[in-house]
Amino acid sequence: MVQETQNRVLLSLPQASRDAVLERCELLDCDNRTVLHQMGETTNAVYFPETAVISALATYGDGSMIEMANIGREACTGINLTLGRDTQLTANEIQVSGTLLKLPASHFQALLAEDPAFKKALFSTIQAVLFQVMVSGACNGAHDARQRLSRWLLTMHDRADGQHMKLTHEFLSQMLGVRRATVSKVASELRDEGHITYSHGRMTVTNHRGLRAASCECYDRVRTAYETLLPAA
Numbered sequence: 041m042v043q044e045t046q047n048r049v050l051l052s053l054p055q056a057s058r059d060a061v062l063e064r065c066e067l068l069d070c071d072n073r074t075v076l077h078q079m080g081e082t083t084n085a086v087y088f089p090e091t092a093v094i095s096a097l098a099t100y101g102d103g104s105m106i107e108m109a110n111i112g113r114e115a116c117t118g119i120n121l122t123l124g125r126d127t128q129l130t131a132n133e134i135q136v137s138g139t140l141l142k143l144p145a146s147h148f149q150a151l152l153a154e155d156p157a158f159k160k161a162l163f164s165t166i167q168a169v170l171f172q173v174m175v176s177g178a179c180n181g182a183h184d185a186r187q188r189l190s191r192w193l194l195t196m197h198d199r200a201d202g203q204h205m206k207l208t209h210e211f212l213s214q215m216l217g218v219r220r221a222t223v224s225k226v227a228s229e230l231r232d233e234g235h236i237t238y239s240h241g242r243m244t245v246t247n248h249r250g251l252r253a254a255s256c257e258c259y260d261r262v263r264t265a266y267e268t269l270l271p272a273a
Contacts, residue, residue: 048114065141074134086118091138096130112199190255197245
C-alpha cells in the first residue's frame with residue numbers, strides 16, 4: 041500500500057478518502073517518452089504524478105505532435121472517465137521522467153461513484169486543467185517564445201523538485217509549437233544570463249527569480265488556480 045503522496049488532488053482529500061485511493065494505487069518510476077495511453081484506446085488506468093510530468097498530445101497526419109496540456113503533481117489523468125467516457129481523446133506520454141501513482145480504472149470509477157469528496161476533487165481538477173489549457177492558448181498568442189519557454193521551464197522545475205530535466209531542444213520545439221532554432225536561441229540567452237544550465241539534453245533551473253522575471257503572468261495565474269481549486273485538506 042502506498043502511504044504518502046505529493047499529488048495535490050490527493051492532498052486535497054480528507055484523510056480517509058485519501059487512504060482509500062492510496063491503498064489501491066501502485067507506485068511507478070517511468071522514463072521520459074514512456075507512452076501511457078494511445079489516442080482512441082480504452083482508458084485502463086488513471087495516473088497521479090508525483091515527480092513525473094505527463095503530456096496530453098495532439099497527433100497530426102504528418103506525424104507531428106504538439107502538447108495540448110501537461111499534467112504534473114497538481115493534477116491527474118482520467119478527465120474522460122470522470123465525464124463518463126472510457127476512450128482516450130489524446131495520447132498521454134511521460135514528458136519528464138519520475139514517479140507517479142497508477143490507479144486501475146475500475147477502482148477509479150468505483151471511488152468516483154462512492155465517495156463525494158473524491159468526485160468533488162476530480163471536478164475541481166477538471167476546472168483547473170481547463171483553465172491551464174485556456175491560459176496556455178492565450179499565452180501562445182500574447183507572449184513571445186522567451187516568455188513561453190521561461191514559463192514552461194518554471195512549471196517543470198516546480199513539479200520535478202528542482203532536479204535535472206531531460207529535455208532536448210527538438211522536444212521543446214514540439215511542445216511549444218515553435219522552430220527548433222527559436223528554442224536554441226532563447227535557451228542560449230537564458231543560459232548566458234545565468235537562469236538555466238543545459239548540457240547533453242539535461243537542463244536545470246539555476247536562477248528561479250530571474251527566470252520568473254523573464255516569464256509572463258500566465259505562470260502565476262495557473263499556480264493560483266490550482267491552489268484555489270485544490271487546497272490541501
